[in-house]
Every structure is written in structure tokens, then in C-alpha cells.
Amino acid sequence: MTLALKNVSLRVDGLMHIYDTSIELVPNGFNILLGTTLAGKTTLMRLMAGLVVPTHGEVWFNGVDVTGVAVQKRNVSMVYQQFINYPNMSVFDNIASPLRLARYNKDEIKQRVSEVARLLRLDPFLKRKPSELSGGQQQRCAMARALVKDSDLVLLDEPLANLDYKLREELREELPRLFATRERTVVYATTEPSEALLLGGYTAAMDEGRITQFGPTGEIYRRPADRVTASVFSDPPINTVAVRKHGARFTVIGSDAGWRVCDAFTRVADGEYEFAVRPHHVRPANGVADGAIVEGKVLVAEISGSESTVHFDMHGQSWVSLTHGIHCFNVGQTARFLIDIDHSMLFSMAGELVAAQGG
Amino acid sequence: MKTRNQKAWFLVAPVVLLVAFNAVIPLMTVVNYSVQETFGDNLFFFEGMKWFEEVLSSERFHDSLIRQLKFTFIILAIQVPLGVAIALAMPRKGFWASVCLVLMAMPLLIPWNVVGAMWNIFALPDIGLLGKTLNAMGIDYNFTRQPFAAWATLIAMDVWHWTSLVVLLSYAGLSSIPDAYYQAARIDGASAWAVFRYIQLPKLKHVLTIAVLLRFMDSFNIYTEPFVLTGGGPGNTTTLLSLDLVKIALGQFDLGPAAAMSLVYFLIILLFSWIFYTVMTRGEDK
Known part of the structure; x- marks a missing residue:
């Protein structure tokens, strides 16, 4: 099955929700929409499903233009952040409902429902009402409704966001396996870069109603095409600072601080760039004398579990260092941090990727 | 200690x-x-x-109790379905939603004795708009003389006065249903009836329970409006x-x-x- 959006845009009440967007989903693949809240992920999914008609552009489904075709004629299914089930039907009837509406016969309904219920470990609860299930089971019931139908396109809109940490981990592991059993294209929206990396597949980074880049997830993580994509794909946000390259050295513009240019960037022409490094590649320089060391005033220091997050002032930019282990800092003190220059990126002042090393 | x-x-x-x-x-x-x-x-x-x-x-008590139950049953049977239907038909957002809400709230804001007096004048066969119109159309209508006319007027007044309460409660209940439910139903290809039967009605259950309870208790407590409108007459026919x-x-x-x-x-x-x-x-x- 194939789905392509061709120059699709959506304007509602004079406001642009989706800017001119073209994307061809990877057939039978796991496609992730990654972006912050209000980036347009849900809207794009609704366009793909046919729940809304684009203002401009075309939606092509299996090689046919389906732009104006109603959603129920498109063989799609969708799972939402909220646990959407029919409240007064049993789990069995809930899972069976799409089949009943599609007029399958009784035996086939029974066989398919029990098959999907087994897959999602819902078989002990078939007689219960959704309100008698835990959150994770309710969401599995909603997923079962999406899976039972054999749809060509499955849209999952932040399906794990309302679950607690442990259930989220559990379902996240199951997800790719569940959807790999049949030939179908999956679109999965998430706000979490780590979730996208765990799920693998292909990722479309979204920002303010635009897809900034689409490609294999790892590839986009390592080589984001521009600064916006890099910040979408970094949590906490990626650290950036304007630098001037001259020869083998970067100098922070407006200060004396600087460091050696790493191997991958040596061929880059001298000039002004935006240097970017992810928070987990900036660590406290405890006793390290050598390397790309910068100094900054600590703004916030948090320790959560086994990780330390330190926000510090990097020559006017707020930077974040995220490291394993417990590192204690006092707010207001000046501390030294070591930048891992082998995992950094260089963007032009206009935001285009110039070079990247190590992701 | x-x-x-x-x-x-x-x-x-x-x-x-x-x-x-x-x-x-x-x-x-x-x-x-x-x-x-x-x-x-x-x-x-x-x-x-x-x-x-x-x-x-006492026979007198039995009679008024039966009258009361009849009245309560009729107004519930009209007000609850009518209220839900109006709530379903009301726009969900925008200018007209506000207009509808204000219109719906209006009968609830009018003092009860004023409602009674309004309907009394409205229904008078010689000068009232309703009474005179009905008689002019050839329908013999006089709520001060005919038991059936008295009942019909009483019920019409109560429906006019209180259906809004059911409407407002149901509207609030409907507004609390996340949009995703309707989308999910559309993707499934569910009909408007199925959406009502399997999404809206179950989600309205609690609100409607409260609405029916309130209307039930209030209908038993009703005094001012029938007192002003018919005074329990003609005879004892509307003595609740x-x-x-x-x-x-x-x-x-x-x-x-x-x-x-x-x-x-x-x-x-x-x-x-x-x-x-x-x-x-x-x-x-x-």
C-alpha cells in the first residue's frame, strides 16, 4: 500500500495549519512523525486519513487520487492519545465493531477477534466493559480495533502518551512487532525523540506545520538537514552557539573561548557558523585539562535518578549538559564543561547543515 | 498526652x-x-x-397522587427526549452556540409565578394570543372550563419552562465528549444513529440520570405555576x-x-x- 501527499496544505479560518507539504510514506513501513505539540502531527494524520480535506494539494492512496473521498471508504484505522472505545460495549463487541460495520459474517468475526485479542493479550477480558480495564488494557483494546480490520493504513496518534512509564515501555516494545504481522503502512506520531529512535523505521521531523526532513530515523538523527530538524530531534533542545572558524580553531563570536576543529570539519571553509552539540555530549570537565573546555555560570542544576542536568550560560546562550552519574553544582557558580567535539554539527548561519560528525 | x-x-x-x-x-x-x-x-x-x-x-389523596404521577410521567416523557434532541441539534461552537444557550437559559430565569401569570394570560380564550388563535381556528378551547384543555396548557407550560434544564445539562454532557470519539466512529463508518446509541447516549447517562431525578423531584414540588394558571381547576382536575x-x-x-x-x-x-x-x-x- 502506498500513500503520498502531493503539495498538500491546510488553512482553517485564515490560519495556516499545514504549509505546502509533499511526502511519500514508506510502503509497509513504520513512519514516525516527530515534533513538538502544535507542530501539526495530528492535523497531518487527519489529512492522511481523510478526516479533513486539504485546502490545496492531493492525497494519493495506492496510486489513486482520493483527495475528496470519505474516510470510511479508505480502509484506514486510527488510535488516539485518549483511550477511545465504545463505553457500553464489551471488549469483544468493541473489537468486533469495525468488522460488523463492514458486514463480515459471524464466524469470521469471532475468529478474527480472538486472534487479535490473543495477540494483544486481551483474551481474558473479552466480556468486560472498557471502564473495567486498566489504562494499558483500554489502549490495547483501542489498538485491537485498529488491527482487526486489515486496514492498509494505521495511524497512531501519540498512543502511549497517556500511559504511565512502565506500561509505555512495555507497549513500545510490542508495537513494531504487532504491526509487522501484516502488510500495512503505519504512521506513528510522537513528541519524544527517544521514542522515535527506539521504534526505528523512518522519521519525518515536523515543525510549525512543515515537514523539515524525512528519511531513515537514524540517518536524520545523525545528519539533520538543518538546525530546526536538529532541535526537533533533541530533548533537551540541542545546544548551539555562533562560532568563527579560522584554520584549525573555532572561536565563540564575541569572546575568547574556543576549541580545536574536529577532523570532519577541517575541510569547511573559514567563516561564521552555528556550532551545535547535543546535551549528552556536553559533560562536566572534572579534572580534564585538555580538549574543548568551556566555562559558564550554572543557571539550574537538577539530579533525577542517575542523571544530572545542568543548565549553564554559554556566552549568552543557555546550554544544557546531560550526563550519567551525580554531579553537584551550586546555582551561580562558574563551572567548566567539556564538549565532545567528535559528536557535533555545524550549520550555516542560515541554518543549513554544513557538516556533522558522530550524531 | x-x-x-x-x-x-x-x-x-x-x-x-x-x-x-x-x-x-x-x-x-x-x-x-x-x-x-x-x-x-x-x-x-x-x-x-x-x-x-x-x-x-382517603380517596382524595389517591386521586391527587394519581394526578401527580400522571403529570410527572407525561412531562418526563416529553422533556427528556425533547431536551436531548434540542441539545443534539444545537451548534457546538461559534456565535450561534452562544445565542442558543442564552435563549435556552431564559425560561429558567423567569420567576415561577410570572410563568404562571404569563401562561394564564397567553391562554385566555377571550384575550390571550394562544386561546384566541385556537378558537379563531375553530378549536373549542377554554382551559378554565375543559379538563383536557387545562391539562394540555399545564403540560405545555411546564415543558416550556423546564425543557431548557434538560437541554443545558445534555449540552454540557455532549460538549464533554472528546472529538476523537466522533472521528473514531467516522473511520469505522458508523451511522449517525450508531454514534448516538453507542457514544453519545452512554456518555450522557450520568447527566441524564441527574436530569431525570431533578425533573422528577421538581415536578412533585410544583406548586406556584399550576396555582396561578388553573388554581387546581376546573373542579379538582388539575389539583396536584x-x-x-x-x-x-x-x-x-x-x-x-x-x-x-x-x-x-x-x-x-x-x-x-x-x-x-x-x-x-x-x-x-x-
Whole structure:
């Protein structure tokens, strides 16, 4: 099955929700929409499903233009952040409902429902009402409704966001396996870069109603095409600072601080760039004398579990260092941090990727 | 040893006093009256269950109770479905949603005796807009003479006055259903009826339970509007329980029977409400 959006845009009440967007989903693949809240992920999914008609552009489904075709004629299914089930039907009837509406016969309904219920470990609860299930089971019931139908396109809109940490981990592991059993294209929206990396597949980074880049997830993580994509794909946000390259050295513009240019960037022409490094590649320089060391005033220091997050002032930019282990800092003190220059990126002042090393 | 802080009593005192003077003491006074014979000069004689036996076996009480149940059943049967239907038809957002809400809230804001007076004038066969129009159309209509016309007017007035309450409650219930439910139903290809039957109605269940309870209890308490509109007439045909009660208590000053009757009446409301609530909320999350 194939789905392509061709120059699709959506304007509602004079406001642009989706800017001119073209994307061809990877057939039978796991496609992730990654972006912050209000980036347009849900809207794009609704366009793909046919729940809304684009203002401009075309939606092509299996090689046919389906732009104006109603959603129920498109063989799609969708799972939402909220646990959407029919409240007064049993789990069995809930899972069976799409089949009943599609007029399958009784035996086939029974066989398919029990098959999907087994897959999602819902078989002990078939007689219960959704309100008698835990959150994770309710969401599995909603997923079962999406899976039972054999749809060509499955849209999952932040399906794990309302679950607690442990259930989220559990379902996240199951997800790719569940959807790999049949030939179908999956679109999965998430706000979490780590979730996208765990799920693998292909990722479309979204920002303010635009897809900034689409490609294999790892590839986009390592080589984001521009600064916006890099910040979408970094949590906490990626650290950036304007630098001037001259020869083998970067100098922070407006200060004396600087460091050696790493191997991958040596061929880059001298000039002004935006240097970017992810928070987990900036660590406290405890006793390290050598390397790309910068100094900054600590703004916030948090320790959560086994990780330390330190926000510090990097020559006017707020930077974040995220490291394993417990590192204690006092707010207001000046501390030294070591930048891992082998995992950094260089963007032009206009935001285009110039070079990247190590992701 | 720990000293116990007695300050908490001061904090609950206002509520205790309010409930005591508002509900408990009046109710106990009624209980007290219900077992005594009253004479002038504050003379009371204990009579035991006499008044209760008298009330329960009196034809007059049976008649007004039946009238009351009929009235309650008819207005519930009209107001609940009508209220839900109007709520479904109302726009969900924008300018017209506000207009509809204001229009719907209006009947609820009008004082009850004014509603009665309005409908009385509206329905008068000689000068009222409704009465005169009906008669001009060749329909013989006079609510002060014909029992059926009196009933129809009474019910029309109550529907006009109170359907809004059901509408507003249902509208609030409908607005709380996340949009994702409707989308999910659309993706499934569910019909408008299926959406109503399997999404909206189950989600409205709690709201409607409250709406029916409120309307049930209120319809038993209705007094001012029928009093102003028909005064219980023609004859006794629209004398509902509360009208009858007031006639006995104030008109004839039979405090004993009136008190016994109010208690019976109170227990009926309590019993019906309890049964209804238990049935509606049966089998839910404990």
C-alpha cells in the first residue's frame, strides 16, 4: 500500500495549519512523525486519513487520487492519545465493531477477534466493559480495533502518551512487532525523540506545520538537514552557539573561548557558523585539562535518578549538559564543561547543515 | 498526652445550624404535627397513626397522587427526549452556540409565578394570543372550563419552562465528549444513529440520570405555576399533590392530616428517587 501527499496544505479560518507539504510514506513501513505539540502531527494524520480535506494539494492512496473521498471508504484505522472505545460495549463487541460495520459474517468475526485479542493479550477480558480495564488494557483494546480490520493504513496518534512509564515501555516494545504481522503502512506520531529512535523505521521531523526532513530515523538523527530538524530531534533542545572558524580553531563570536576543529570539519571553509552539540555530549570537565573546555555560570542544576542536568550560560546562550552519574553544582557558580567535539554539527548561519560528525 | 483540638466544632457549626433550621427542625415539626390533633389556643392531643391511616385510605389523596404521577410521567416523557434532541441539534461552537444557550437559559430565569401569570394570560380564550388563535381556528378551547384543555396548557407550560434544564445539562454532557470519539466512529463508518446509541447516549447517562431525578423531584414540588394558571381547576382536575396539601393545611387548617400527607408525599419522592438512582448506577465502578 502506498500513500503520498502531493503539495498538500491546510488553512482553517485564515490560519495556516499545514504549509505546502509533499511526502511519500514508506510502503509497509513504520513512519514516525516527530515534533513538538502544535507542530501539526495530528492535523497531518487527519489529512492522511481523510478526516479533513486539504485546502490545496492531493492525497494519493495506492496510486489513486482520493483527495475528496470519505474516510470510511479508505480502509484506514486510527488510535488516539485518549483511550477511545465504545463505553457500553464489551471488549469483544468493541473489537468486533469495525468488522460488523463492514458486514463480515459471524464466524469470521469471532475468529478474527480472538486472534487479535490473543495477540494483544486481551483474551481474558473479552466480556468486560472498557471502564473495567486498566489504562494499558483500554489502549490495547483501542489498538485491537485498529488491527482487526486489515486496514492498509494505521495511524497512531501519540498512543502511549497517556500511559504511565512502565506500561509505555512495555507497549513500545510490542508495537513494531504487532504491526509487522501484516502488510500495512503505519504512521506513528510522537513528541519524544527517544521514542522515535527506539521504534526505528523512518522519521519525518515536523515543525510549525512543515515537514523539515524525512528519511531513515537514524540517518536524520545523525545528519539533520538543518538546525530546526536538529532541535526537533533533541530533548533537551540541542545546544548551539555562533562560532568563527579560522584554520584549525573555532572561536565563540564575541569572546575568547574556543576549541580545536574536529577532523570532519577541517575541510569547511573559514567563516561564521552555528556550532551545535547535543546535551549528552556536553559533560562536566572534572579534572580534564585538555580538549574543548568551556566555562559558564550554572543557571539550574537538577539530579533525577542517575542523571544530572545542568543548565549553564554559554556566552549568552543557555546550554544544557546531560550526563550519567551525580554531579553537584551550586546555582551561580562558574563551572567548566567539556564538549565532545567528535559528536557535533555545524550549520550555516542560515541554518543549513554544513557538516556533522558522530550524531 | 495529646490535647484534642475542639476548634473543629466551630468550623462545622454554621452548616449544622443551617441544616438544622432549614431542614431538620421543620421536618421534625411536621412529624410532631402528624401524630397530633390540633385545636385553637395551641391545644394538642396525641393521636398516634390515625392521620396516616386516614390519609392513606382517603380517596382524595389517591386521586391527587394519581394526578401527580400522571403529570410527572407525561412531562418526563416529553422533556427528556425533547431536551436531548434540542441539545443534539444545537451548534457546538461559534456565535450561534452562544445565542442558543442564552435563549435556552431564559425560561429558567423567569420567576415561577410570572410563568404562571404569563401562561394564564397567553391562554385566555377571550384575550390571550394562544386561546384566541385556537378558537379563531375553530378549536373549542377554554382551559378554565375543559379538563383536557387545562391539562394540555399545564403540560405545555411546564415543558416550556423546564425543557431548557434538560437541554443545558445534555449540552454540557455532549460538549464533554472528546472529538476523537466522533472521528473514531467516522473511520469505522458508523451511522449517525450508531454514534448516538453507542457514544453519545452512554456518555450522557450520568447527566441524564441527574436530569431525570431533578425533573422528577421538581415536578412533585410544583406548586406556584399550576396555582396561578388553573388554581387546581376546573373542579379538582388539575389539583396536584402540593396544591391539595396546601388546601388542606392552610385552607382548612387541618395541620394533622396535612402533616401526615406531607410525610407520605416525602417518602414517595425519596423512594422513587432512590430506586431510580440505584437502578441507573447499578453495576458501575465501586
